[in-house]
Amino acid sequence: MNAVSPANIRAYGVDLTPVQATDLPQLRTWRNSPDIAAQMLDQRQISPEAQQQWFTRISADVSQQHFVIRYKDQPVGACNLKQPEGKAVTGSTVLESGFYLADPRFRGSMLAFFPALALNQYCFQTLGCTTLLAHVKLDNQAALRFNQQLGYQTTQQLSQPTPEGPVLMQQMQLDLAGFTQAASRFARFAG
Numbered sequence: 001m002n003a004v005s006p007a008n009i010r011a012y013g014v015d016l017t018p019v020q021a022t023d024l025p026q027l028r029t030w031r032n033s034p035d036i037a038a039q040m041l042d043q044r045q046i047s048p049e050a051q052q053q054w055f056t057r058i059s060a061d062v063s064q065q066h067f068v069i070r071y072k073d074q075p076v077g078a079c080n081l082k083q084p085e086g087k088a089v090t091g092s093t094v095l096e097s098g099f100y101l102a103d104p105r106f107r108g109s110m111l112a113f114f115p116a117l118a119l120n121q122y123c124f125q126t127l128g129c130t131t132l133l134a135h136v137k138l139d140n141q142a143a144l145r146f147n148q149q150l151g152y153q154t155t156q157q158l159s160q161p162t163p164e165g166p167v168l169m170q171q172m173q174l175d176l177a178g179f180t181q182a183a184s185r186f187a188r189f190a191g
């Protein structure tokens with residue numbers, strides 16, 4: 001299967017651009033930073049070779065899409081979509097999202113919500129998704145609150161295997177009604 005490159009997403013004052021080979025050094029720097037790596041299931045340092053292998057793999061994988069978050073043309077983070085059963089993202093009713101802001105100036109600010117809202121809007125309005133899932137480390141209280149403010153509801157706790165041992169995760173779920181309600185609360189701030 002050949003992956004279809006997703007389109008640029010522009011909404012809520014941010015741009016989500018599909019990851020390109022030229023983005024890899026920046027993504028690796030972000031992903032290897034201790035504050036970002038601490039929230040990942042696999043916290044090992046990523047080598048340039050491993051990252052290139054990852055990029056080659058995701059570029060041909062229809063079950064995931066990866067984006068660089070840009071604000072005022074500056075890269076500030078990354079987000080992604082995955083189809084949990086390995087099916088194509090396009091045409092799937094259930095998708096899983098992942099997200100991080102690498103620029104600490106934007107964490108905890110109103111801007112933090114805009115890339116997530118843009119990604120969620122793309123899922124519900126463009127892709128036709130009916131359910132978005134998020135899996136958050138149980139000890140990441142900031143991410144749990146963040147997702148709740150975006151309209152996600154907690155569903156179940158799961159144990160996820162990692163190279164360092166099992167990690168407890170909180171599964172959260174968002175539907176169109178929850179997204180619409182959250183988007184209406186944030187719309188006035190997005191301009």
